Amino acid sequence: xxxxxxxxxxxxxxxxxCGKSDKQGNPGATGPKTNYNVTAVEGFVVKPxxxxxxxxxxGTIIPSEExxxxxxxxxxxxxxxxPEGRAVRKGELLVKVFDEDLxxxxxxxxxxxxxxxxxxxxxxxxxKVKGVSQQEYDLAVLQVQTLKSEMDLVRINIGKTExxxxxxxxxxxxxxxxxxxVTPATAVTTIRATQSMKLDFSVPxxxxxxxxxxxxxxxxxxxxxxxxxxxxxxxxxxxxxxTRNLLVRALIRDGRGLLxxxxxxxxxxxxxxxxxxxxPSQAIIPQARDKKVIVSNNGxxxxxxxxxxxxxxxxxxxxxxxxxxxxxxxxxxxxxxPDMPLRFSKVE
Numbered sequence: 001x002x003x004x005x006x007x008x009x010x011x012x013x014x015x016x017x018c019g020k021s022d023k024q025g026n027p028g029a030t031g032p033k034t035n036y037n038v039t040a041v042e043g044f045v046v047k048p049x050x051x052x053x054x055x056x057x058x059g060t061i062i063p064s065e066e067x068x069x070x071x072x073x074x075x076x077x078x079x080x081x082x083p084e085g086r087a088v089r090k091g092e093l094l095v096k097v098f099d100e101d102l103x104x105x106x107x108x109x110x111x112x113x114x115x116x117x118x119x120x121x122x123x124x125x126x127x128k129v130k131g132v133s134q135q136e137y138d139l140a141v142l143q144v145q146t147l148k149s150e151m152d153l154v155r156i157n158i159g160k161t162e163x164x165x166x167x168x169x170x171x172x173x174x175x176x177x178x179x180x181x182v183t184p185a186t187a188v189t190t191i192r193a194t195q196s197m198k199l200d201f202s203v204p205x206x207x208x209x210x211x212x213x214x215x216x217x218x219x220x221x222x223x224x225x226x227x228x229x230x231x232x233x234x235x236x237x238x239x240x241x242x243t244r245n246l247l248v249r250a251l252i253r254d255g256r257g258l259l260x261x262x263x264x265x266x267x268x269x270x271x272x273x274x275x276x277x278x279x280p281s282q283a284i285i286p287q288a289r290d291k292k293v294i295v296s297n298n299g300x301x302x303x304x305x306x307x308x309x310x311x312x313x314x315x316x317x318x319x320x321x322x323x324x325x326x327x328x329x330x331x332x333x334x335x336x337x338p339d340m341p342l343r344f345s346k347v348e
Contacts, residue, residue: 041332043296043344044280046322051276052269053210053310059201059219059264061252065167065193066260072160073097074183082174082189088165095163095176095188102161106154113147120144169193197255199230201266202245210270211235217250219266221258228264229253277322278315283330284308293322294329294336301329301342 079096088094120140126132172190176182199219203211215232230250239246252258284306285292295302306321322328327347329336336342 040345041336041342042330043327043347044283044330045347046277046279046318046324046326046328048275048324049278051273051278051310051312051317053272055203055207055268055270057201057203057266057268059199059266061221061255061258061260061262061264062198062200063169063192063194063260064196064198064251065169066190067166067192068190069094069163069166069188070184070186071095071097071163071182071188072184073099073157075099075161075181077176077178077180077182080174080176080178082171084171084174084189087168087170088191090165090167092165093162094165094171095182097161097163097182099158099161102154102158106151106158109147109151109154113144113151116140116144116147163188165191167191167193168195192260194255194260197252197258197260198233199250199252199264199266200247201250201264202240202243202247203268205239205244205246207268207270208235208239208246211246211248211268215268217266217268219264221262221264224257226257228255228258273317276309277318277324278312279318279322279328280330281311281314281316283328283333284316285333294333294342295322296327296329296342296344299342301336301338301340303338 075097077095078098079093081092081094120137120143123132123137123140127134127137169191170193172192174189175187176189180186182188199217201217201219211232213232213234217230217232218227219230220227230252232248232250234249236247279293283293285294285303290305291308292303292305295304304321307319309317309319311317327344329342329344330348
């Protein structure tokens with residue numbers, strides 16, 4: 001009887017022991033989950049720094065003046081004075097178009113004018129003794145004035161047959177030959193004033209308010225290690241809707257050795273800030289609409305929205321969102337979650 005009672009009791013004890021053994025072997029099956037801790041996180045303490053705002057832009061060198069020359073008259077070219085690549089003075093004759101017909105017409109009008117002036121003088125003498133009417137004399141005076149006006153018009157047309165240099169400059173490549181038939185649509189050559197040259201470049205919209213007339217910019221050109229300087233003359237009065245850039249024009253101080261049309265790399269200094277907040281660029285988490293950084297708040301990760309400013313090599317200016325003394329995470333940011341325990345292995 002005692003042996004029959006011990007057998008069920010022994011089986012029950014074995015089942016209880018097996019159950020405890022399973023719970024000890026797999027504690028995670030029913031026990032509470034533990035938080036994941038990122039221990040290999042490096043930090044950075046936000047502190048004020050000196051920030052020099054330098055903007056690099058692409059520019060083009062242009063002459064101070066550049067004009068494509070066209071003749072005003074239609075006709076055959078009889079004289080060409082286009083020294084390619086050489087300087088000419090203002091008013092120097094460059095191209096002459098045939099004008100013998102106009103000169104003949106002018107001679108005819110001069111003869112008619114002499115006869116009309118004699119007639120006017122005679123009628124004037126007769127008018128004094130009332131030998132002719134006032135109307136006859138007035139018609140003679142009108143004839144003289146009409147002939148003079150026609151002569152002036154012919155002289156203007158003769159002047160149009162002469163193409164002269166509009167200013168001191170250098171002649172480009174010649175596009176016509178002697179005997180060519182030209183019209184006002186015919187491009188003869190190009191003249192450029194190279195005594196002074198200008199620099200055109202564009203800057204992003206956000207820097208437009210920091211540019212001012214008289215500001216100095218530095219630039220270099222390809223194949224030349226010399227650093228040139230230019231002074232800002234003016235800016236375009238509107239921002240391009242396509243590029244969101246502002247066009248700037250500057251006057252080059254010493255353009256010797258520069259050619260119009262050359263590419264220039266412009267360096268523009270927009271001043272400096274003594275209390276700028278700079279953080280490593282890898283600490284910034286880009287979002288769809290904003291940017292965030294992870295700040296340590298009582299030992300836990302806190303995601304803070306920031307606004308950025310000027311970028312430098314590996315560093316970014318923070319315009320809002322952070323304060324001096326904040327410690328931010330610079331590594332392991334992909335594994336961190338809000339309110340997760342945050343411990344730094346290294347702090348700069």
